[in-house]
Amino acid sequence: MFSKGNNKMKKILALLLAAAMVFALAACGSSEAPAATEAPADATEAPAEAAASSLAVCLASEPDTIDPALNSAVDGATMVSHLFSGLAKWAQDETGALVIVPDAAAELSEGVENEDGTVTYTYTLRDGLKWSDGQPVTAADFAFAWNRAASPALAADYGYMFEVVDGYAEMWETDADGNIVNPDAKLNVTAVDEKTLEVTLANSVAYWNELLAFPTYFPVREDVVADEAWATDPSTYVSNGAYTMTGWEHNSVITLEKNPNYVDADEILMDKIEFYLSDDSNNMLTNFENGTWQLIDDVPTNEIANLKTEYPEEFVVAGQIGTYYVCWNINEAILPASSTLTGAEAEAAKAEIRNAIALLFDRNYIVEEIGQAGQVPASSFVAMGMTNPDGTQFYETAGSSDEYNGYYNVSADAFEANFAQAVETLKKYYTYDEATGMFTDFPTLTYLYNTSEGHKAIGEYLQSALAGVGITMNLENQEWNTFLNTRKEGNYSIARNGWLADYNDPICFLDMWVTGSGNNDVQFGKGGHKDVAIYSLDLTDLGYELKVENGTWAQTYDELISLIKSCTDNEVRYELMHRAEDLLMSTGCIVPLYFYTDIYMLDDSVQGFFSNPLGYKYFMYCTVAG
Structure with a gap:
């Protein structure tokens, strides 16, 4: 078992190191997730042979937004990258x-x-440079x-x-x-x-x-965005990139067509891209197999083993720098009704409880039986593929243990000990029936996830793991854009989450958790947590004056992130980032499950496709063999 897992880790690490090298040569959130609504009723009907200048793909469901400033999802970013032209872009050189x-x-x-x-x-x-309506950029x-x-x-x-x-x-x-x-x-x-x-x-x-x-x-244009609904209708959507949006049948398909005003229009090979919107992985696979869609970004979990065999060239597992995790709403009440703990003592207890819950999950089972695509069990939030200044993996130097990497031991051999440790910790706060091995007074939880067979399967596993110790966790799924906003607003107790690197620096996994961040789904520093003063931080050994005992999130974590962004000493900066992750993980609100791989299916007739380590997929230089 260890040898097999070790070989698998070496393989995926090689993929991620390649992705990291791409970042290094070049220099996402995004939450990675397939999601939300049904494709048109006739989408599974085999079409007439498509012209080589048209491509049909399915990344996810109805996007929450395709306003470049407001989008925070990978699927939306892929569309925006086809519609807009920034000062710089991702591209392939002559070597690929x-x-x-x-x-x-x-x-x-x-x-x-x-x-x-x-x-x-x-x-x-x-x-x-021109906008799609002909005005100059x-x-x-x-x-x-x-x-x-x-x-x-x-x-x-x-x-x-x-x-x-x-x-x-x-x-x-x-x-x-x-x-x-x-x-x-x-x-x-x-x-x-x-x-x-x-x-x-x-x-x-x-x-x-x-x-x-x-x-x-x-860029966006001031007169265009003055209409707050500008990014929801093709008639008001003005862009400056390779494509313009010519159709949006909501919850069905978004159509992009080559922008004749784009400065490099002559280099764009694909005339038309149809982004079909679906959260049904079985529907996606059917449309791929009958030739209707040439790329799908999700497949049924129970089909993965067969697809690897039947489509060895078209079933793709690519390196990706990201982490699939569970997040808690830090303001969720999880102590038993009988608890007399209040204030700082209650908050410290909740952090200890959340960290104990994290030990009940068998990450090796998740990646081997559910993921099945080379994912690696994660014991830290900053993903595999991010490196320290000396080239070592950031995640390998995370945490304080001399026995394992990260914040808990995720090796298969450690699961039994982790489980026992979790139970002993939870006994400090909840009533435990020794005869049944069950806790009897843990409040009922609700696990929120966006519609996807894979997310559902993971949710069901987590539910069963908690049920094994007497904790009831109900499952609730929502379509993608509703899910994003529910989580963002903090209207949940515990939820699935995922984050892909936005650029080649660990800070992109850490600055999202400052109080004012729009990606702060945990609600750090918000609501009741705003005045919680239990965090300590001492940076005097690094030459800073900052030393806080029992401070708030804003007084500690927010200040630490600001110092990281202003620090120009690379060695000190990376040490600060490790301390930021230490503080983040001490809350127990972030429960990493695995480091991502990117799974998709691409028809072998498609040439010229590429993707980047952020998860964005590029179709503008594609051709389709007749």
């Missing part, structure tokens, strides 16, 4: 390696360090879009991605009551003229070019 290259910018310029430590970049836009469009995406008024999930830009802190400064102090503050980004954009960063940022290729940094 993925790289970040200029897109709307004529070149990716070098930054100039200023006397105060800030860094200024100046970009010149290419000639001939200007530097002012980028300046407007960035300020909009970063603004408290929009409160975008990924707004914090502009924290590296000078001026962001002033935009978000608040008084003691939480009111914005500088409502007119802007990012330090200037349209010098119609074709020249100047931006100043608070300090040097190694992954800046990757941010420029991220959808949140794509």
Whole structure:
């Protein structure tokens, strides 16, 4: 068993190292998930032979949004990347390696360090850039879009991605009551003229070019987005990328067609892409097998073994830098009704309970019997594939144990001991019937997941694992865009989650948990947790003055993330990130299950397809053999 698991880990690590090398050459959230609604009733009917200039794919269900500033899902980002052109983009070089290259910018310029430590970049836009309605794309469009995406008024999930830009802190400064102090503050980004954009960063940022290729940094036009519903209807959807949206049958299909106004239109090979919307993996597989859809991003769990055999070239398992995990709502009441614990003692007990629950789950069973695609059991949140400055894996140096990597031992041999340890911890807080081996007063939980056979199968396993010790956990599924908003608003007790790297730095797994982040589904620093003062942080050994005992989340974690983003000493910065993950994992609210692989099926008639480590899939250079 150990040898087999070890070989599997080596194989997937090789895939992830390749993905990490792509990041390194170049320099996502996204939550990875297939999801939501039914395809058209006639979608399974075999069509007439499709023209080579048309491609039908199914990534997920109805997207929550395809506004570049508001999207936070991988499927939406794939569509947005076909519809918009940022200053930079992901591409393949002549060897097939993925790289970040200029897109709307004529070149990716070098930054100039200023006397105060800030860094200024100046970009010149290419000639001939146009919006899909024929109007010129200007530097002012980028300046407007960035300020909009970063603004408290929009409160975008990924707004914090502009924290590296000078001026962001002033935009978000608040008084003691939480009111914005500088409502007119802007990012330090200037349209010098119609074709020249100047931006100043608070300090040097190694992954800046990757941010420029991220959808949140794509341009939008002020007069277009003045209509709040602009991104929901093809008639009002104006973009500047390779495609324009020509149809959106909600909960059915989104149609993109080649944009004749795109500056590189001559290089775009695929004329039309139909993104079918479905959460039914059986329906997806049927449409793939009868030739209706050429790519599907989900398959029935119980078919994986057969598909590997029947479609050895078309069933694809690719490396991906991400983590599938369970998250708790930190404000959920999980102590028994009879508990007399209050305040800090109650909060500390809840953290210990959540960490104990994490030990009841057999991650090896999940990846071998449910996942079946080379996923690796995870004992930390920052994913495999992220590396330290010395090239070692970040996850291998996480936690404080000398016996295993991460925050708990996820080897198959350790499960029995983990289970026993969890039970002993839970006995401190709940009534335990020794005769039955069951706890009798654990509050009922509800596990929220988005519609998918795979997510359901994992949920059912987690449910059975908890039932084995007397804990009742009901399952509730929602379609994708509803699920995203339910989780974001904190209207859940425990939920499935997933995160893929946005760029080549562990901070993209850590800054999402600051209080004000739109991706802070756990609700750290919000609601009742806002005033919880149980966290301690001492950075004096690293040369900082910050030393907090029994502070709030904002006083500790938020401050730590800010220091990481302003730190220019790489060794110190990575040590700070390890401490941030230590603090995050101490809450027990993040329960990693496995490190992702990317599973999809691609018809062998399709040529020119590629994807990146963020999970985005690219179809613009595809051709389909007749």
